[in-house]
Amino acid sequence: MEQRRINGFTVNPIGLGCMGLSAFYGPPTEQAEAIKLLHTAIERGINHFDTAEMYGMGANEKLLGEAFADRRDKVRIATKFGPKFLFDESGKPTGTTIDGTPENMRRAVENSLAYLQTDVIDLYYLHRVDPKVPIEETVGAMGELVREGKVRALGLSEASPETIRRAHATHPISAVQSEYSIFSRDIEDGVLPALDEIGATLVAYSPLGRGLLTGALTRDNKPGGEGEYRQAAMQPRFADGAYEANLALVEEVGAVAANHDAAPGQVALAWVLGRGENIVAIPGTTKLRNLDSNLGAADIALTADEVARLEALADRVQGERYNETGMAAVNR
Ligand code: ATR
DSSP: OOOEEETTEEEOSBOEEOGGGTSSBSSOOOHHHHHHHHHHHHHTTOOEEEOOTTTTTTHHHHHHHHHHTTOGGGOEEEEEEOEEEEEOTTSOEEEEEEOOSHHHHHHHHHHHHHHTTOSOEEEEEESSOOTTSOHHHHHHHHHHHHHTTSEEEEEEESOOHHHHHHHHHHSOOOEEEEEOBTTBOTTTTTHHHHHHHHTOEEEEESTTGGGGGGSOOOSSSOOOOTTBOOSTTTOGGGSTTHHHHHHHHHHHHHHHHHHTTOOHHHHHHHHHHHTOTTEEEOOBOSOHHHHHHHHGGGGOOOOHHHHHHHHTSGGGOOSOSSOHHHHHTSOO
């Protein structure tokens, strides 16, 4: 598939969401295995790698730093700041808060540059909008990082159309990252038109519905073990009842996939990429066979009837995409 643009640079339309290698999807992948996956991803043509300060409290950035130190010119690295870990007096983590102050940004960016073993971050996002800090103040400070040469381009994650416009008036916004998939289409009314307006790229995260849309999850193979955030308390779509109902919808995706001799996850990715030239996807995977399957999505062209069939599913999905705390952090 043709490369797509994130303002100043081109990327493969399918990048790699690296979070799951270090956090939220069970125990971290063993370091050597993770580095092998990252190196093989480059060989397969992936050049857009997405991480964040909060993924494993720096562990994910450190992993990418190790993996890319001797091949920095082959990759575009995107990372994020905003969520800040809180600790008690003994140094034990007690939770997170969102901190969009310039001071927190300075602290975070210096850590990220060091962990990533690089002089410049290709794309630097505000991970979640801080309602306590005017977006102009946060993005104004981020713009200074661009002028200082520490960052190449700016992005926002889970931002509202109004925030996107205000931010862009302060400093050009190159990308907005939002959850976007056959199951999560709520950005279509406001965010996507705002991106068209300002000429920015959508970076679609969780394009596989956190695994639901791949067909690999079943009633008997329900995630939710140790270190897994796909549990009812955090992810309502995985709650008892909702999970089974949502799996039934995936059968529809499977039926479309059968037309193409493809996997449901490939159809899910093809749908996202088919929604616009200014969209790229960052499916997350820890496994080479899944990475290869995901890359295969670029060859699938869905018919108008198939697209219509897939687009009827979102309204039938059961459960919000995050719990109440997670939804409260989404800027709407
Ligand atoms: P996130 O943005 O949180 O990474 P996602 O990209 O929608 O969410 O989905 C990630 C999940 O899909 C992971 O559990 C990943 O599991 P592996 O690490 O075992 O691959 C799973 N996944 C990704 N690609 C897959 C594929 N081709 N087949 C089956 N599962 C896949």
